[in-house]
Amino acid sequence: xxxxxxxxxxxxxxxxxxxxxxxxxxxxxxxxxxxxxxxxxxxxxxxxxxxxxxxxxxxxxxxxxxxxxxxxxxxxxxxxxxxxxxxxxxxxxxxxxxxxxxxxxxxxxxxxxxxxxxxxxxxxxxxxxxxxxxxxxxxxxxxxxxxxxxxxxxxxxxxxxxxxxxxxxxxxxxxxxxxxxxxxxxxxxxxxxxxxxxxxxxxxxxxxxxxxxxxxxxxxxxxxxxxxxxxxxxxxxxxxxxxxxxxxxxxxxxxxxxxx
Amino acid sequence: xxxxxxxxxxxxxxxxxxxxxxxxxxxxxxxxxxxxxxxxxxxxxxxxxxxxxxxxxxxxxxxxxxxxxxxxxxxxxxxxxxxxxxxxxxxxxxxxxxxxxxxxxxxxxxxxxxxxxxxxxxxxxxxxxxxxxxxxxxxxxxxxxxxxxxxxxxxxxxxxxxxxxxxxxxxxxxxxxxxxxxxxxxxxxxxxxxxxxxxxxxxxxxxxxxxxxxxxxxxxxxxxxxxxxxxxxxxxxxxxxxxxxxxxx
Numbered sequence: 164x165x166x167x168x169x170x171x172x173x174x175x176x177x178x179x180x181x182x183x184x185x186x187x188x189x190x191x192x193x194x195x196x197x198x199x200x201x202x203x204x205x206x207x208x209x210x211x212x213x214x215x216x217x218x219x220x221x222x223x224x225x226x227x228x229x230x231x232x233x234x235x236x237x238x239x240x241x242x243x244x245x246x247x248x249x250x251x252x253x254x255x256x257x258x259x260x261x262x263x264x265x266x267x268x269x270x271x272x273x274x275x276x277x278x279x280x281x282x283x284x285x286x287x288x289x290x291x292x293x294x295x296x297x298x299x300x301x302x303x304x305x306x307x308x309x310x311x312x313x314x315x316x317x318x319x320x321x322x323x324x325x326x327x328x329x330x331x332x333x334x335x336x337x338x339x340x341x342x343x344x345x346x347x348x349x350x351x352x353x354x355x356x357x358x359x360x361x362x363x364x365x366x367x368x369x370x371x372x373x374x375x376x377x378x379x380x381x382x383x384x385x386x387x388x389x390x391x392x393x394x395x396x397x398x399x400x401x402x403x404x405x406x407x408x409x410x411x412x413x414x415x416x417x418x419x420x421x422x423x
Numbered sequence: 424x425x426x427x428x429x430x431x432x433x434x435x436x437x438x439x440x441x442x443x444x445x446x447x448x449x450x451x452x453x454x455x456x457x458x459x460x461x462x463x464x465x466x467x468x469x470x471x472x473x474x475x476x477x478x479x480x481x482x483x484x485x486x487x488x489x490x491x492x493x494x495x496x497x498x499x500x501x502x503x504x505x506x507x508x509x510x511x512x513x514x515x516x517x518x519x520x521x522x523x524x525x526x527x528x529x530x531x532x533x534x535x536x537x538x539x540x541x542x543x544x545x546x547x548x549x550x551x552x553x554x555x556x557x558x559x560x561x562x563x564x565x566x567x568x569x570x571x572x573x574x575x576x577x578x579x580x581x582x583x584x585x586x587x588x589x590x591x592x593x594x595x596x597x598x599x600x601x602x603x604x605x606x607x608x609x610x611x612x613x614x615x616x617x618x619x620x621x622x623x624x625x626x627x628x629x630x631x632x633x634x635x636x637x638x639x640x641x642x643x644x645x646x647x648x649x650x651x652x653x654x655x656x657x658x659x660x661x662x663x664x665x666x667x668x669x670x671x672x
Binding site: 233235254256257258259260261262264265267269270271272273274275276277284285288289311312313314315316317320330333334337 | 470547549550552553554555556557558559560563567568571572575648652653654655
């Protein structure tokens with residue numbers, strides 16, 4: 164099964180519409196860096212259209228969990244299923260990453276390319292789109308995030324909020340089945356946080372499947388349909404925003420939320 | 424000095440030509456060798472055992488190449504390669520120009536390999552992750568994102584190598600290559616005017632290196648591009664005109 168996993172990723176969208184079948188399912192996932200245990204026995208799944216917010220204190224393993232989903236980190240134990248197929252030991256992780264996008268805390272825009280070419284590089288190299296088609300696609304998504312006027316700018320000429328919106332457009336150009344957000348607003352000043360969250364909200368309303376690691380509680384409360392609270396490498400509690408924010412069951416959750 | 428120049432300017436120009444030819448081709452080929460080695464050395468370790476062993480063997484060979492050619496004088500390398508070839512071919516020597524090009528190229532390659540590796544590891548890890556997150560392969564990431572930035576960053580070091588090569592081709596006179604220094608020695612044997620000849624040649628060397636230095640700094644500024652950019656005005660342009668403006672922009 165492991166041997167076939169890469170080829171199965173390509174066929175995965177055939178089963179994407181099966182209702183109730185999770186796109187991403189994580190089973191008994193554990194990760195340690197040497198003796199340091201970061202994640203312990205994580206189980207959770209994401210279905211089509213879900214907006215999952217992962218919250219919790221720093222160092223609780225949220226980002227590591229997210230980075231395991233697109234295989235940036237190799238889990239020590241457990242499995243990651245993409246449309247039911249085990250991709251944990253995929254030989255070609257890039258095939259999975261074509262379908263699972265990621266937006267970073269530090270933007271990671273390509274410094275040598277302007278805004279337009281940041282967005283067209285993926286579609287052109289991975290999907291072999293023509294230059295014109297890729298540009299049209301890029302402009303469509305840059306419009307979604309309100310950055311279409313800046314196609315000629317280099318990343319260094321943009322503000323943090325603008326960079327992050329371009330990074331979101333770049334990820335959208337790959338038409339991902341799931342988009343992972345790794346603390347997308349943590350490097351931004353308060354005024355810019357708003358413009359990025361607004362863009363993300365639009366995507367959620369358009370039905371994009373998203374997993375968002377965030378410290379923005381109001382965003383999680385308002386936009387998510389599923390909230391996961393992590394601490395010390397385990398999922399302490401999960402549920403709807405109402406359950407987590409208004410009626411948390413665990414003491415640890417109450418303590419964390421009372422401080423935010 | 425001026426008498427020498429007016430009498431021997433054709434010989435000097437030939438010397439300049441050969442010096443610049445070997446320095447330029449040697450630097451370019453050396454850079455290509457350096458880029459290939461640099462990319463090879465940053466390939467993530469393959470998963471299968473056999474491929475890993477194969478890659479490790481390659482690594483050892485490249486390390487040996489870099490260390491040997493950095494660790495011995497180019498003048499000695501020139502003698503060993505030139506006469507080594509003759510030894511293996513029953514006394515028939517390789518053409519001196521070809522020998523010179525080969526020697527300078529592989530010698531420069533050894534230095535460039537380390538320069539390029541330094542340039543690649545100086546690029547922020549986020550640039551790799553940004554590309555990998557889109558599903559790009561290691562090679563695609565290297566050639567589209569990392570190397571363009573790494574090459575810009577190492578350009579000052581590449582200029583350095585070019586200038587060193589212009590001067591160091593003078594050691595190729597030991598295999599009888601007609602570069603600038605060889606021409607100078609030749610002029611001295613005919614005129615016995617040692618000081619003015621070498622002073623003249625020193626000035627010519629300086630003009631060459633300083634000119635190249637200026638030229639490459641201009642190239643660096645060009646690569647950095649404009650500090651300004653145009654914000655496209657109307658929000659109502661259709662996709663095609665955006666793309667067109669972006670291209671012309």
